[in-house]
Amino acid sequence: MSRAWHERLLRDISRCGVFHAPRRGLSELLAAAETADLAVIRIDLATASNKNELFEHLATALAFPDWFGRNWDALADCLGDLSWLQADGYLILLEHCDGFRARHGADFATALQVFAAAADAWRDAQMPFWVLVDLHADGIANLPEIG
Numbered sequence: 483m484s485r486a487w488h489e490r491l492l493r494d495i496s497r498c499g500v501f502h503a504p505r506r507g508l509s510e511l512l513a514a515a516e517t518a519d520l521a522v523i524r525i526d527l528a529t530a531s532n533k534n535e536l537f538e539h540l541a542t543a544l545a546f547p548d549w550f551g552r553n554w555d556a557l558a559d560c561l562g563d564l565s566w567l568q569a570d571g572y573l574i575l576l577e578h579c580d581g582f583r584a585r586h587g588a589d590f591a592t593a594l595q596v597f598a599a600a601a602d603a604w605r606d607a608q609m610p611f612w613v614l615v616d617l618h619a620d621g622i623a624n625l626p627e628i629g
Contacts, residue, residue, distance in 0.1 A: 484510065498605050499612070503575060503614035520570060522575070523575070524577060525544075527582045540557065561596065562603055571611060572610065574614070577616045579615055598613075601613060
């Protein structure tokens with residue numbers, strides 16, 4: 483898929499959500515996000531060995547404020563605000579997720595639910611919010627097609 487295709491997709495707020503990171507064309511997608519003035523945040527979860535480290539990785543990469551309480555409610559609060567990361571939208575890439583998901587499946591599923599709820603709220607606010615998950619398992623949708 484071309485960069486232009488990715489730009490059209492990223493501008494379609496109605497399709498935002500949590501999806502598999504594409505195996506092909508990821509660099510074009512990230513370039514399209516930057517062209518669209520989306521904040522691109524890459525979060526490497528390769529070394530997250532428990533829930534607390536997951537929260538730490540997220541807090542660091544997303545520059546969460548000091549009040550972030552390192553729990554699911556606080557994660558939802560921070561993802562629903564992001565006023566400290568001024569942008570025309572957001573694309574979060576969760577990288578190297580397989581190990582964390584294998585060891586902490588319930589926590590990983592909860593994190594994805596929190597991200598999905600944030601995407602729903604941002605969609606209602608007419609702000610692009612995409613979460614791409616670098617994962618080799620089923621259960622996460624592929625990027626939508628452009629109609």
